[in-house]
Amino acid sequence: MINHNISLEYELNSGWLNPWVEALHQGSALAWQCSACDSASFAPERTCRCGQNSGRWHPLSGIAVLESRTDGADGSFALVRFIGSDTSVVVALEGIDLGQTHGQLMPYKFSDGGVPRMVIGPLEGVS
Numbered sequence: 501m502i503n504h505n506i507s508l509e510y511e512l513n514s515g516w517l518n519p520w521v522e523a524l525h526q527g528s529a530l531a532w533q534c535s536a537c538d539s540a541s542f543a544p545e546r547t548c549r550c551g552q553n554s555g556r557w558h559p560l561s562g563i564a565v566l567e568s569r570t571d572g573a574d575g576s577f578a579l580v581r582f583i584g585s586d587t588s589v590v591v592a593l594e595g596i597d598l599g600q601t602h603g604q605l606m607p608y609k610f611s612d613g614g615v616p617r618m619v620i621g622p623l624e625g626v627s
């Protein structure tokens with residue numbers, strides 16, 4: 501067996517998702533709202549479940565309801581549904597105790613490898 505290490509630098513362009521990504525950096529949640537049926541998706545779905553692929557950005561409060569949760573050696577994660585969204589998304593949890601049902605989107609966090617990830621923290625103003 502021959503082992504080689506390769507290094508690859510690349511940039512990913514966020515394309516039509518740019519407004520969503522920029523909002524995430526600020527800790528704001530933007531949903532994509534279908535122009536035909538008004539269904540809102542977060543994370544944005546380019547093609548709605550009704551088949552339409554046009555829509556508009558719709559700001560959400562950033563508050564999410566935890567639907568299911570897992571805790572392990574790599575941290576805590578949950579499937580959440582942001583209030584105002586008709587779809588769910590997986591996020592990392594920080595400071596969300598067992599039994600808490602809601603969280604607030606935090607500004608983008610970066611993993612050790614520099615990969616951005618969505619993180620939910622405690623609701624603002626709630627101790």
Ligand SMILES: [Zn+2]
Nearest residue numbers: 534537548550
């Ligand atoms: Zn639709």
